[in-house]
Amino acid sequence: MTTHFVDVLAIEDAALAQVTNREDMTRWRRRVVRELMRPQSRYATALRRVPDSAAGRDFLVTWQGLLTAAVERVLSSENPPEVRSAAGRRHHDRRAADELAVLILAALHGGGLLSRVADDPAPLEAALDIALAPLTTPSARRGSCPADERPGGNMNR
């Protein structure tokens, strides 16, 4: 795997392992936004090069796995233990965490691109506001429903 992919994953592996609640996730967000807004940063370079190679796909899959685990911990921290212990709830949380991780990656990728083009962090921040809303405002998550229950949702899975 290319150096910038390895470097970013090493940083993210350590940083996301520390994320267990909303506050941790907010700190993670602030750091990643700073990284992405520096045009020559490893993060910006890695995300630019993702579509070019199979290594880019592996990079995304690994990062998504780290994000899923972190999101799952944050979601679990919001739920009482007796609810968490139910198998159905665990499955739901795992799936919700998987989908959120995809949206967070998309927000970093697409928001980062729009921010570089506009030379303004606002698009990246707006994209992350949507992606992280279920973690920072739990009521918003409860207001949404799983993809396969939404009209027109999950058509390609």
Add this chain to the structure above:
Amino acid sequence: MYVKGVAATTVDDVLAATGSSKSQFYHHFKSREALVRAVVDHVGQTVLARERESLGNVSTLRGLRRWRDALVQSNALRHGAYGCALGALASEVSDHDDLARKALSQLFAEWRGLLADVLRRLQADGVLKSEVSVDQLATGLMGALQGGYMLAQAERDVSPMATSIDMALAHIESLSAT
């Protein structure tokens, strides 16, 4: 340029693809950069015309989902291989060509404006809460869309694009007034 990417496309490639001579090329374009900027403008106007057509009359959440379905289905035909034509250009040229970057910024702002107009109509009809910032929401949705295109391109699979837009639309839905 759409298939090979901007960086990998030489003037000779353009001459071969168009059957033009070098003198004809430089009669129309002062440089390769000028050609790239013309491509940005052409692609941008094409994408915006499509989006005006598909978003212009959308005033319901169902209509917004239909817009999503059309984009995902269209991208699925190519397994997401080429991504968004405008996003792919932006990714390649915005760090190297400031004029092209500014043109792309304007094109994305117009696209985002079309999404904001949809959300404003939803707000006017009482579907979205009045305190919601539609401009910020439209910007975030645009980020999810562009990121979704890029994930689909990397994975040669449109599923992550579908998921990212679905999740963003679910967030918008969670802000409904009812």
